[in-house]
């Protein structure tokens with residue numbers, strides 16, 4: 001289940017439960033003849049129902065849907081207005097589903113801010129209207145609910161972020177993995193087409209990686225691969241991204257980089273790797289295949305394939321070398 005779908009379900013469920021809860025309160029107040037509270041609860045139940053319907057309508061962009069903040073602000077303001085104007089002590093319990101909804105539906109900071117905007121004035125009103133012991137019990141309960149729910153949501157967000165990082169990161173090197181490469185490269189191609197800026201890529205392979213694995217073992221190759229990742233992160237500039245394709249191959253996406261630029265950075269990478277002393281193997285070299293997007297290049301696989309072929313051409317010409325392959329240009 002995607003995150004957007006999960007959010008749609010939980011938001012719709014949260015609004016529906018709150019709607020049911022508030023509607024039950026409305027019916028009770030009608031039964032006992034508290035008509036003001038009945039009208040207020042009916043209005044709030046209608047707003048929560050609107051929230052559930054809005055959730056279903058905006059199911060494709062739950063995270064950016066601005067209507068939730070408007071609906072929940074309306075509910076919170078209604079609650080505060082009722083506290084100020086009506087003499088009904090039991091109404092404080094209505095804040096519980098509102099606090100839970102604020103945190104469930106809105107991003108954590110917004111949900112916390114809105115809940116505090118409700119609870120702080122509410123605390124002042126309760127201290128003015130009720131005995132301190134009673135006010136402390138109610139307010140304490142509401143703040144405990146707010147803290148527990150906020151902590152739980154923070155924990156969930158943190159876990160979701162970690163899971164997302166794990167899904168796009170290579171566990172050995174810490175660079176991005178090839179699954180994320182296609183996604184980012186497609187975005188960069190679209191950006192380059194839209195803005196007209198140059199885009200280059202490099203396919204980089206460690207020379208004699210199989211021989212190193214046979215001689216020193218696979219673990220040592222992975223160690224070399226890890227050290228090389230650290231080195232590459234130190235050479236490339238902010239905005240460039242690095243990916244590991246397999247145990248001996250890297251891929252670099254270099255936005256805003258023309259042909260002359262990719263030649264400069266490829267040569268710099270080749271030279272600094274050849275000059276460095278590496279653990280276990282001592283000396284290591286790489287073969288680099290570079291290419292720049294031409295006006296006819298609109299697909300990731302074309303760029304990846306051309307960079308890979310350029311890397312193989314570099315390797316054919318001898319290890320420790322770089323080769324540039326020009327992009328496809330459409331005559332206009």
Ligand SMILES: Nc1nc2c(ncn2[C@@H]2O[C@H](COP(=O)(O)OP(=O)(O)OP(=O)(O)O)[C@@H](O)[C@H]2O)c(=O)[nH]1
Nearest residue numbers: 235236237240254255256257258260261262264265
């Ligand atoms: N994407 C990318 N391009 C680089 C990098 N280093 C050099 N280049 C390209 O090579 C060109 C010349 O780089 P340098 O010789 O370092 O000259 P520079 O004027 O200091 O480069 P910048 O100030 O980084 O533009 C730059 O304009 C870039 O296009 C790098 O780390 N990443």
